Amino acid sequence: MPDPRFSVLSEDFAAAPHRYFARLREQSPVHYEPAVDSWFVSRYPDVRRVLTDHEAFTTETLQVRAEPVMRGPVLAQMTGAEHTAKRKIVVRGFTGQALQDQTHVIRANAAEVLAPLLSQGRMDLVNDFGKPFAVRVTLDVLGLDKEDWRQVSAWLAGVGEFITSIALTPERRRHCMDCALGLEAYLVPVIEQRRRHPGEDLISLLSTTEFDSVAMSTREVTALIINVLVAAVEPADKTLGLLFKHLIDHPEQLAQVQRDPALLSAAIAETLRYTPPVQLIPRLAEQEAVFDGGVVPAGATVFCMIGAANRDPEAFTAPDAFDIHRQDLGTARSFTAAAQHLAFGTGLHQCVGAAFARAEIETVAALLLPLLDRVRHRPGSEYRESGLYTRGPVALPLDFTPAPDAVAAHS
Incomplete structure (x- = not known):
């Protein structure tokens, strides 16, 4: 039975979901x-069960x-040999030498x-830097013209709204x-051109590679490219903003990361656990499912509350504390299929871009931290997050003292 006193669709929940977890x-x-005739599961064992019992x-x-x-x-819709073969194609584009090349990009x-x-000593990390950067770098990796980033961003905003809205007019x-x-x-002529004249980019790889005689049609390649765009752009700017927000709010941990850049991976992993940019993952219950706390009927939509x-607290000690030194997270495995947190999902359909996400956020944060000396929230600015399905800062206005050598180098 629904709880008439509470709704995850309410304005109160939207303002601060963590208060209700x-x-x-x-x-x-x-x-x-x-x-919305849907069920929401929130306990760690239940969410892991839903995501792994395919x-x-x-x-x-x-x-x-999404389709x-x-x-x-x-990829998330596929199973069996088709899923295995096509996932290999995509993973190949985000690992090994390809990932090393992407780090330079x-x-x-x-x-x-x-x-x-840099020379201004202030910026909105989300809107001035994070969003344009995330789109540009993804276009670059795909082999698309990054000067088209504004138009692609506008298209992606509509695609993302469709996927992440619980209800649409x-x-x-x-x-x-x-x-x-x-x-x-925009994409189809590029795909067809890359089939005829492939390069080293990801679109060329997706358009020409075969595994076990499984090749992809233009429609399938288009879907995967849009999938990559959404998956790479949406979480990246949100995670970067959240990482800096949490570190600035915990100045002793910020100082530790600045002194020891080896701690940066732990800070990113803890950000993903503490405030995952993807908050909901939907599944369909093929049969009645009994949980400790309720029964989900067959045919129901189930939202996993990441x-x-x-x-x-069944999964993490003091879970409402942001702690880059926590011992129950496992930084080394936090960007793999063995991750303890669920920010990338888990199981068969875990995010294929986890390694790229790590490289992207780690590379950018490592670049920014030494350049933004005495970084702090801009006085008078109000912090606000938005989003039920995916969630992140609306803006993150920062003041900082730019490193003089860095200003000269980047000017």
Whole structure:
């Protein structure tokens, strides 16, 4: 039965979801929302169960939630030999030598976006730097023109709205579909050109590689490219903003990371646990599922509450504390399939771009930290986050003292 006193769709929850996580886990761990006829699970063991039991909880919801704007099926919808072969193709584009090459691309794009901001001693880390950087570097890795980043950003905003909205008005749905069609029309000629004249970029790799005689059609490649764009851009700027927000709010930990850059991976891993940019992951219950705290009927949509699970005291000690030194996280495995936190999902459909996400955030943060001396929140600025499905800072205005040598080098 729904709890009439509480809704995850309420304005109060949207303002500060973390304030309600303990209440959900303790009082309504299998929470029903009648307005969207969906169930929300919040305990760590339950979320892990839903994400790893691929027969009982499938990704069929993505056929409605993602495929229309992805312009075709994405990896998370696939199973068996098809999933294995196509996942290998994508993973190959984000590991090994490809990832080393991408690290240089990441650093070059970060320096380029940062250059005009550095001498000012102030910037909005999310809107002045994070968002343009995340789109530009992803376009660069794909082999697309990064000067198109503003138009691609506009299209991606519509695609992201479609995927992450719990409910859409007909007008917003039409807008999102127009964005998806625009992005598809932009990508298809590039894909066809790369088939004829492949390069070293990811689109060329996706367009020409075969595994076990499995090749991909233009429609499939388009869907995977849009998938990569959304997956790489959405979490990156949010994670970067959240990382700096938490470090600035914990100055002793910020000082430790500045003195010892080897701690940066731990700080990123703890940011992903503490405030995961992806807060909800949907699944479809293929059969009735009994949990300690409720029963989900067959055919129901189940939303895994990643933020609540990542703060479950059954999984983490003092989970509401941001602590880069915590012993129960395991930094070395936090960007792999063995991660203790659930920010990248888990199981068969864990995010294929986890290694790239780590390289991206680590490279950029390592570049920024020494350049932004005495970095601090801008006086008078109010911090606000937004998003139910994906969540991050609306803005992060910072003041800092730019390192003189760095200003000269980047000017």
